[in-house]
Amino acid sequence: MNEHLLSMHDLTADDVVRILDTAESFREVGTRVIKKVPALRGRTVVNFFLENSTRTRISFELAAKRLSADVINFSAGGSSVAKGESLKDTALTLQAMGADAIVIRHSSSGSPLQLTKWVDAHVLNAGDGTHEHPTQALLDLYTMREKHGRLEGLRVAIVGDVLHSRVARSLSWGLVTMGAEVTLVGPPTLIPPDAPAWGTHVSYDIDGLLPKLDVCYMLRVQRERQRLEFFPSVREYARLFGLTSARAATLPDHALIMHPGPMNRGVEIDSDVADQPGSVIEEQVTNGIAIRMALLYLLLGGTGEAAAA
Amino acid sequence: MTATVMAVDDIRRALTRVAHEIIERDKGAGDVVLVGIADRGDDLARRLAAEISRIEGTEVPVGVLDITFYRDDIGLRAEAPEVHETAISFDVSGKTVVLVDDVLYTGRTIRSAMDALMDLGRPHKIQLAVLVDRGHRELPIRADFVGKNVPTSRADQVRVQVTEVDGTDAVTVDRAQEGA
Numbered sequence: 001m002n003e004h005l006l007s008m009h010d011l012t013a014d015d016v017v018r019i020l021d022t023a024e025s026f027r028e029v030g031t032r033v034i035k036k037v038p039a040l041r042g043r044t045v046v047n048f049f050l051e052n053s054t055r056t057r058i059s060f061e062l063a064a065k066r067l068s069a070d071v072i073n074f075s076a077g078g079s080s081v082a083k084g085e086s087l088k089d090t091a092l093t094l095q096a097m098g099a100d101a102i103v104i105r106h107s108s109s110g111s112p113l114q115l116t117k118w119v120d121a122h123v124l125n126a127g128d129g130t131h132e133h134p135t136q137a138l139l140d141l142y143t144m145r146e147k148h149g150r151l152e153g154l155r156v157a158i159v160g161d162v163l164h165s166r167v168a169r170s171l172s173w174g175l176v177t178m179g180a181e182v183t184l185v186g187p188p189t190l191i192p193p194d195a196p197a198w199g200t201h202v203s204y205d206i207d208g209l210l211p212k213l214d215v216c217y218m219l220r221v222q223r224e225r226q227r228l229e230f231f232p233s234v235r236e237y238a239r240l241f242g243l244t245s246a247r248a249a250t251l252p253d254h255a256l257i258m259h260p261g262p263m264n265r266g267v268e269i270d271s272d273v274a275d276q277p278g279s280v281i282e283e284q285v286t287n288g289i290a291i292r293m294a295l296l297y298l299l300l301g302g303t304g305e306a307a308a309a
Numbered sequence: 310m311t312a313t314v315m316a317v318d319d320i321r322r323a324l325t326r327v328a329h330e331i332i333e334r335d336k337g338a339g340d341v342v343l344v345g346i347a348d349r350g351d352d353l354a355r356r357l358a359a360e361i362s363r364i365e366g367t368e369v370p371v372g373v374l375d376i377t378f379y380r381d382d383i384g385l386r387a388e389a390p391e392v393h394e395t396a397i398s399f400d401v402s403g404k405t406v407v408l409v410d411d412v413l414y415t416g417r418t419i420r421s422a423m424d425a426l427m428d429l430g431r432p433h434k435i436q437l438a439v440l441v442d443r444g445h446r447e448l449p450i451r452a453d454f455v456g457k458n459v460p461t462s463r464a465d466q467v468r469v470q471v472t473e474v475d476g477t478d479a480v481t482v483d484r485a486q487e488g489a
Contacts, residue, residue, distance in 0.1 A: 297392070
């Protein structure tokens, strides 16, 4: 394993398999009466969230607590950051307090990498700007592998606001590493110009694709990240790219419907579709805890030095 | 220099004897459950269960325990230790749990296994069955059932192979070179 988890680009197929296999064991811990193991006793994990987040922060907090690590939650509001402290000074403060791992979410792409230059702690990227969200990608890969038994050759469509989506970047790169066939779907304005270099296909037509899919991954329309108008109206978007009941009916029976949350019901996904049997959106959340436990364990469980033997 | 200390038949006879001893000690096998420590301990546990079933006609539940999260050397080794699966589908509370492992050495694995078991419930008793006891305990732990005592030096390597994992049954000792 690497020292940090910053990008899906840093992970080989073997690394991904190791993380998913380790998560498998941690998921069993979540089914016990006592959902806690002493693996990371005495370690300190700081959740450093400078952007709003509920599920990722709680998921990381639960993951660290189930490993018996001490957890400190630190968010922008009401902290020294609100008083104007720089990222560097805040990071050095966390370092001085003896953090073993820092889980960072930040609105600026690249801030986790920057953080690694200032601190000795292991850094885990919990979402940086419009760049990457590797833990989400890994829990999605876990869910797909669990349901389909494999990742290689899976036909996956990632639909929606790919341009602003760090989930889409991390997931596409992860899927391509694992040999899946990925198609990015959305209005041309929301497909990044460099997308062909990711090793994915691009399509502007969702309807032709649905009957051939193993996984239909819907992205959230991120209205808060759109400074310009990328599509004329939400209604038009929903009509052209939303996963309606009628569209979902054209998916093969074995196909999974996934969404990283939080959902805009009625925009990118119909309420009925989100709750139908093929939808594994809630399982994605459960698997997220196991994946984050696996990552904390793999990063903090060794000394990080080369093996002596 | 490698010496075979137990061959296929030796292992089979040892497991048969241990199965008899478990039945004798626990007065039948009614409340007994076997929990093998991954990996290889679980394979031995399944074989013991089959023996007990053959002798006594009692089906004994078998579980697999992974002790990785309970190890006392996490963070001391270069890489995080590899994690295996824990699969115990029954309640251990009130049961006589026989932990099964291939080699008993420092006793640290067994200490971890007992901690792990306690988190899963409150067994009435915990006993320990091992195929090989090679000595050099670092904790006050002893086995209740031993397949074979094998005197070793700390530098020796004891290797247990089971058909389920390795394709063959054997216990071998790589003796450390003189002066090495």
